[in-house]
Amino acid sequence: MKVLLIVPETDSHYTVPPLSLGYIAKDLIRNGFEVRILDGIKEKLNEQKMGDTAREFQPDVVGFQVYSCDVPAVNKYLKLLKEEFPNVLRIIGGPHVSGVKEAVFNDLNDADYAFHGEVEAVLPKFLKHYRTGDLHSLKGLIWRDKENVRANPPNIEEDLDAIGMPAWELMNPNSYRGAPQGAVYRNFPIAPILTSRGCPYFCTFCANHITHGRKVRERSVANIIEEIAYLQKEYGVKEIHIIDDNFANRKERVLEFCNEVKKKQLKFTLTFPNGIRLNCLDEEILKALKGIGCYSVIVGIESGSEKILKDMKKSLAPGIIKEKIKLIDSFGIDVTGFFIIGYPTETRETIEQTIKFAKGLKLKRAHFSLFLPLPGTEITEQLIKEGKLKTVNWAGLSYTKVQYVPEGMTEDELKRYQQKAFMEFYLRPKIILGMIKEIRSWEQFKQLAKRAVDYGLAGRAA
Numbered sequence: 012m013k014v015l016l017i018v019p020e021t022d023s024h025y026t027v028p029p030l031s032l033g034y035i036a037k038d039l040i041r042n043g044f045e046v047r048i049l050d051g052i053k054e055k056l057n058e059q060k061m062g063d064t065a066r067e068f069q070p071d072v073v074g075f076q077v078y079s080c081d082v083p084a085v086n087k088y089l090k091l092l093k094e095e096f097p098n099v100l101r102i103i104g105g106p107h108v109s110g111v112k113e114a115v116f117n118d119l120n121d122a123d124y125a126f127h128g129e130v131e132a133v134l135p136k137f138l139k140h141y142r143t144g145d146l147h148s149l150k151g152l153i154w155r156d157k158e159n160v161r162a163n164p165p166n167i168e169e170d171l172d173a174i175g176m177p178a179w180e181l182m183n184p185n186s187y188r189g190a191p192q193g194a195v196y197r198n199f200p201i202a203p204i205l206t207s208r209g210c211p212y213f214c215t216f217c218a219n220h221i222t223h224g225r226k227v228r229e230r231s232v233a234n235i236i237e238e239i240a241y242l243q244k245e246y247g248v249k250e251i252h253i254i255d256d257n258f259a260n261r262k263e264r265v266l267e268f269c270n271e272v273k274k275k276q277l278k279f280t281l282t283f284p285n286g287i288r289l290n291c292l293d294e295e296i297l298k299a300l301k302g303i304g305c306y307s308v309i310v311g312i313e314s315g316s317e318k319i320l321k322d323m324k325k326s327l328a329p330g331i332i333k334e335k336i337k338l339i340d341s342f343g344i345d346v347t348g349f350f351i352i353g354y355p356t357e358t359r360e361t362i363e364q365t366i367k368f369a370k371g372l373k374l375k376r377a378h379f380s381l382f383l384p385l386p387g388t389e390i391t392e393q394l395i396k397e398g399k400l401k402t403v404n405w406a407g408l409s410y411t412k413v414q415y416v417p418e419g420m421t422e423d424e425l426k427r428y429q430q431k432a433f434m435e436f437y438l439r440p441k442i443i444l445g446m447i448k449e450i451r452s453w454e455q456f457k458q459l460a461k462r463a464v465d466y467g468l469a470g471r472a473a
Contacts, residue, residue: 012138013045015070017061019077019084020051022409025192027203028184030254031105032076033177034131040178042135048181051084061088065096072138075122077105079386082118082405089121100138104130107405108153109222110386113160115153118405125153128165128222129208131174167223171208171230176238184246188454191252192284195376195449197306198249202242203284206230206268207255212288213324214311215390216351216382219256227260232267239277250280258283259291269299282307286349289327289335297342307345307375310336315368316361319354324389329368336372345375352432353382353425355394357417366432375445379432380410381425 016032029050036046047068054060065073073092075085085103092099101123108115109127116122124141126134128151137149146154150166168174184200191201209227210219242248259265281304289310312332314320320327339346350365369377384391384400385408394400400415408414413422437443450456 012043012072013047013068013070014039014072014074014138015047015049015064015068016074017049017056017076017088018051019075019081019088020054020056021078021081021084023052026050026053026187027192027201027252028177028179028182028187029076030177030203030205032074033179033182034174035074035134036178036181037175038131039135039138041175042139044135044138046178046181048178050182053187058087058091061091062095065092065099070099072100072102074102074104074134077103077107077119079107079110079403079405079408081105082107086119086121089119093121100124100141102126102134106218106222107386109165110218110388112153112162112387116155116160126151127153127162129168130166132168133166165222165224167226167228168208169228171228172234176241179242179246184242184248188452192254195307196250196282196451197280199451200246200248201250201252202246202248203252203254204235204238204242205254206235207257207260210256211260212326213389214313214326215322215324215393216354216385216388218385218388221387227257229261229264232264232271235268236271236275236277239272239279240275243277243279248279250282252282252284254283254285255287256285257288257291259287259296262291262293262296265296266299269303272303277303279304281305282309284309286311289332292335292339294338297339297344301342301344305344307347308339309347309349310339312348312369312372313351314354314361315350315365319357319361319365322356323351323354333372336374340373346373347376347378348372348374350377350379350432351382352379352429353413353415353417353420355382355390355399355415355417357382357420359420359428362428362432366428366435369432369436370439374436375442377432377436378410379429379436381413381429382415383408383410384415 016036018029032048036048039046049064077085089101092101103119103122104126108125112127115125130151133149133151146152150163153162184202207227207229208223209225211225211227239251286309313323313325315329317329336346348369350369352362384403403414413425416422416425
């Protein structure tokens, strides 16, 4: 049986190997399936390319990774498959599916089945037995039962080592140039790796726990080292991007990892483009990370207002944030701060606090995202319950587009605050010079320029 796994095209600011599909592909291959990954972002997918790939590969099954912003594109491809390849089984999964669950067929009606949670172990079983098996017992499956839609309990993989490394042979790191997550890099080729899943924190705006649960599950250090060594041997990888939400959750494991990297004499540059929890960092951890090549970390700060941080259930205060960023900087590690503009309880005063706070921190870079009402998150559910959020334009669910406006403000005003935050942070000589020094290629420059245009930074600041 042939399976085609697809990342739909989207207006993304980065192009990276799709690890989620890589993990799914590996388990399918182990179970005897022939698998191909079509990365629509990298390949600039359209309906013509989709049809050509389907005719050439002749898949029995097509599966789509769906983020909320992908809904319109995936709908387009599902319709094409239904009309031109009616015998192909159409499956969807990913963060959007996990967020909306039973309602997913309202958005993506031409899909045959959907999966929420972690899919690696259950998809091969489903494909082998879905025509004859008991669908009620298959974890993670969302399916039509006559007139009803049912969502079975999600699947959560306890033993991450058993999953193995993703199918790197289907997503060669050398083919992903110029637009890494986090925008900057020191060396190429780059490989993102995932060393743990799950998040024990309760940030109201975050959707991680919806797919991966609250319990943090970790790969063994030996298993991580094996993957890095493989990537270096097979693909010449020179930089590792750890994309965990909670890599530093357990200090002993971080130190063990760093010790093993040194023991095995593995040489690479290292960064954390998906963020690392500030409250987990201390001198010993930072010294160890710096010692194995860590040059940059991204941290989720979100706001400079203590009230907004409490509303977000961020479990951080401005004083701790200042202290930890100063500590990171003391080790010569660059820091990028992530901030949210327009959280539902924001006021003009709290946004101004955030802008001022960001400028006063020892940050190399900063990113100011507009608030996103992601499906299934605590704050989104609260807004729906209170009647403050009636519909969401999934296609517009982007950090650059206003989806929700706090009371007492206007959409235009909120967008201008985002522009103001970027411009006041970056239009300083030290920051500008630092950015220029980090540009490694023409492709990277074009991506940075695209970001500026997408965020409307050519417009007037508030």
